[in-house]
Amino acid sequence: MKKRISHIVLATTLMVSILSACSGNAGTANPENGGSDQTKTLRFATWDTGDALKIEQDIAKKFEAEHPGTKVQVEAYADGFDQKLAAGFGAGNPPDVMYMWDFPTYHQSLEPLDSFAEKDKDLKIDDFYKGLFNYGKIDDKLYGIPAGFTTRVVYYNKKLFDAAGVPYPKDGWEWSDFQDIAKKLTDTSKKQYGFGARAENDTYDLQGFVWSNGGSFISPDGKTIEGYMNSKETAEAIQMFGDMVKDGTAVLTGGKGQQSGDDIFKGGKIAMWESGIWPLESFKQAGVDVGTVEIPAFPGKPVKGVLAESALSIAKDSKNKDLAWEFVKFYVSNESIKMRVADLPVRQSVVNELKKDQDPLYKPYYTMLERSDNTPAFLLNPKWNEVNRQLSAAVEAVMHGSNAQEALNQAVKDSERYLK
């Protein structure tokens, strides 16, 4: 009996020593941990490029300065973000911290942040705009801390309005006003158009218009698209843009052989352009006298907006979760938010301090924020990406002159199988 016990003890100690040896080896073999314990490397993946990327690198450097012995490795995945991120998760070697928007796809690989957020008073969670957290939640678990957001507004070129003697649009306007203005500002001899319609729309962005018309892409429970994606209201909202292209008051942008809408707007060849905050800086830099106004309303219906949000998430496989959380917290601190001019601030205190919501150029974003409480389709159904392919094709066909109702019917028919 005693012998057996001693054997067990021996075996256990052996196991422990072997395990500790193994883990020791793993620790030294892992290049992410660096050569010594002093320097830890934190990998941060972003889809940004250009100026936005530079700002992120500056924030990373600041973080390094405040946390000696830490190296933040900013990995700019740019257009290949989704593929590289998926590959990283697949290989079990993801970045520690990453930009995130597609929570339905990735949430299983992400670290739930509720416990971090609750524990950490420094985060001041109440300071964030309400509703931003909705986007980072799956099954009531928080997977991302909002880092930046934008709503969508209508940009207009004041110079073209002045030249045509058309008054600037004002909040509370309707789509009929929009179409009238577009018609007035179209001058085909100058290749100047009232509006720019995207040849290949992101259906996510179109949701604001669909919601404004009382339509939707999917049922509120996320299970049905029949009667939603091809509803009269949905088709109407999309058809409206197709019609504008057809009657020549809008020009197709961003398709094959077509310049992007941002570029055409900068070139002063379209009077109105609908987008988020992203191009604002470049419009200003291009010397366009630009104004912003909220999205027009359909008659008798409330205007709805859609929120584009970038959040920061921590990988489940990260080996430095505490440090990663420190970085996330630093990234959404007032100091960092002020540095990040390409996004709208996510904290009310920063907005108040900078009086952003009182600047006429920025105000529409915040009024649209108040109107962005609908849940986007992709959050309602994890198979949305498959459905979206058909929907995108239908929308594209509409922009090229197809009938919206027919195209959407066909798209619904083709997509039903993904939802079964």
Add this chain to the structure above:
Amino acid sequence: MNIQWIRQLNKRIFSGSYRSIRTKLLFCFLIVTLIPLLSLGALSYYQSAKIINSQFGKYGENAVAQLEQQTSSSLGRMKQMSETIYSYLLDPAHTDLRNQAPISYSEIIEKNDFEALLKSLRTDQTAGIYIITPSGYYYGENNLDVAKLRNMPEWKTKPASYKGLYWLGFYMQNHAMSSSGDSNLPVLGLAVPIHNSNGTQNGSTILIEENAQELIHMFKLFETDTKSHLTIKASDGRIVYESASNFTKKDSDITWIRTLAVNQWTIEARLPAKAFYLSSGIIRSNTIVVAIISCLLAFGFAYLFSSRFTARIRTLKDSMQKVSFGKLDTRMPIEGRDELGSLDMSFNRMVSGVQSLVQEVEQSERLKKEAELKAFHYQINPHLLFNTLNSIQWKARLEGADDIRQMLYHLTMVLEGNLDISQELITVGRELRMIEHFLKIQEIRYGNVFSYELNCEDSLKQYLIPRMTLQPLFENIFFHGFTDGIGVIKLDVIVEKNELLLALRDNGAGMTEEKRERLLVPDPKRRGRGGLGVQNADQKFKLHFGPQYGLTVFSTKGEGTAIVIHWPKEEERPDGYSKEN
């Protein structure tokens, strides 16, 4: 004048100093050091240059092979991609893909599917995949400006009727919709015209662009690494890529050529022979520098050593020369215990030997001269003497003093022998005859009171003896030995060991030991009678026969004296002169 100067120099180098031991030593040292040094240097240069050149050659070969492999892999990937796309387009299931912008939902679905395929074909290296239709519509990413593309020189070179793969080569990807979108990325382009008379895509062109940054970087790396000039030529001779550097072909260039299996492009790396042999050249120049330095060192050391060495020989030579000029007190300082040192020592010994010999000769010469001078002093005109003695003799006969006449007669005989200086050496017989005359005189003088016993074989009488050596000894006996001439005199002449031995004994007064010792020592202060004759006799023997000969005197006070003389046997020569003369 110049020629003369050179001739002089030549003379100095090759005739004068060439003969000196130092030059010989110098040359010897140089040859001994330089032959192994130079051959070792040459050998090591030859070997290392060979190894380096072959390694560099292999390195270049491998590097080009690597370039070939990288390029091939890019080209192969693109080719494969184009084949996939081509076969997709030939598939009748995809006839909805049109030659212009799709409009309907189904066309757009088809287009999206196709573009999804294109996207899935992309790799990290893919810079663009497009299918450009004749209408100007294209499939692929939305960033292509067809008008810009068609203006690109690389695109223009593509013949309209081309079938199969057309490699556009390397160019900048500058065909984006907006100029700000131009990536300025070096790409490798492949255009594949689609010939499918039934298909809707007939006349379209597949354009595949691959990021060539890495390839070009590799080319550049290769160029800087090997300093060679890289040219990639298509099979039709079109230059696809060429190094930026100025380069003129030379036949001596080292070339590495590879042909790509994929599309028959030839990669040609040319390296000027000068650059190729640069490294071995460095070794060569280093070897030469080292060899020169070693030569100088060897020369310097050889010079130092040989001059130290020859300096000693030269001093020896100079000393010998001095000795030959008569400076006999020349001595060599002895440096070191080597052969030269012992040579110096022997030289010194030899010179001191010579010096003492010369001193001896000088001494004997001086003595001879003194003796001659003395003889000269003693010389009296013999005629006057003899005539006078004759007159006295005749007077004595007339007076009837017969004993005086006899004395004079014997005296004349003695003087005759004494005064005849023409011969220094005379026979023993003649000397003995003279002694008999001398004894006759003494007999007349003292009466018959002494006895004389001669013991000499007749055969010994022919040998030579210095003139007037015995007479002074006899005179000494009568003056110092005997009182009133009474006593016994014995003279024995015998042969002993091929030498003559003469013993003259008397039973007279003898002499003290002190006197006997002083007898034969020449003393310039002692001028007087007694002993001078003995010394004179001794000197005569020594002068004629050598210092080892001469007189030995034995004496006991009151008992008598014995004088022993020994000298070599010498016979009178027929011409009447002894060997000495």
